[in-house]
Amino acid sequence: MDDYNRYVTAVNKIYDYLEKMKAGWNNMDNKNYIDNIDDYKSIVTSRAEEFKLPRTVQVEKTENLEEEVEEETPEDQHRQQPPPPPMPSQGGYAGGTTVSVGNRNLDVPGLPASFVPSDIQPRVPVSEGLVE
């Protein structure tokens, strides 16, 4: 039996039983209790058509997606780290500036303005400088 038929059958039975109980009670409080459930009748009737539609997607799938987002691959961890500044000798800077070395002024393309010759760090061999 599909959901719509199950729903309609169950609701009809419920209201049949409630009518029997209402006829059997003398106590007004007990009859009022049944009337409170009768107040749902309009809602129950109006929403009946929705049971002809297919069932909605379950929540479990979204939880799996959230778990996938939280997991970080080693590549993602590497990408999140700020890239190390390129060494001056590699010439990887954008722009250019003039550097005073001794008595000469050298125009060095691609060198940042903040570069100071005394700040040159010893060149790190490629094999030791790789960040994994």
Add this chain to the structure above:
Amino acid sequence: MIDRLTYEQVLNVAKALRTEAEAVEEVAKAREIQEIVDFAASVESYAKFLENTVELNKDADKALEDLTGK
């Protein structure tokens, strides 16, 4: 007897109401229709009320028997 109904009749109605309410609740939860879920919960509460009422009346009958027996 409770008014015009026997204990057995009331308990049978309570059991049937609970069964039908569970069926409604199942199909309503699958479609996330909260109003119908609330309706099913109300029906189950009423079924529980009927069962409690029967138990109370049975206890009252027993107490009355004990009193009249003394």
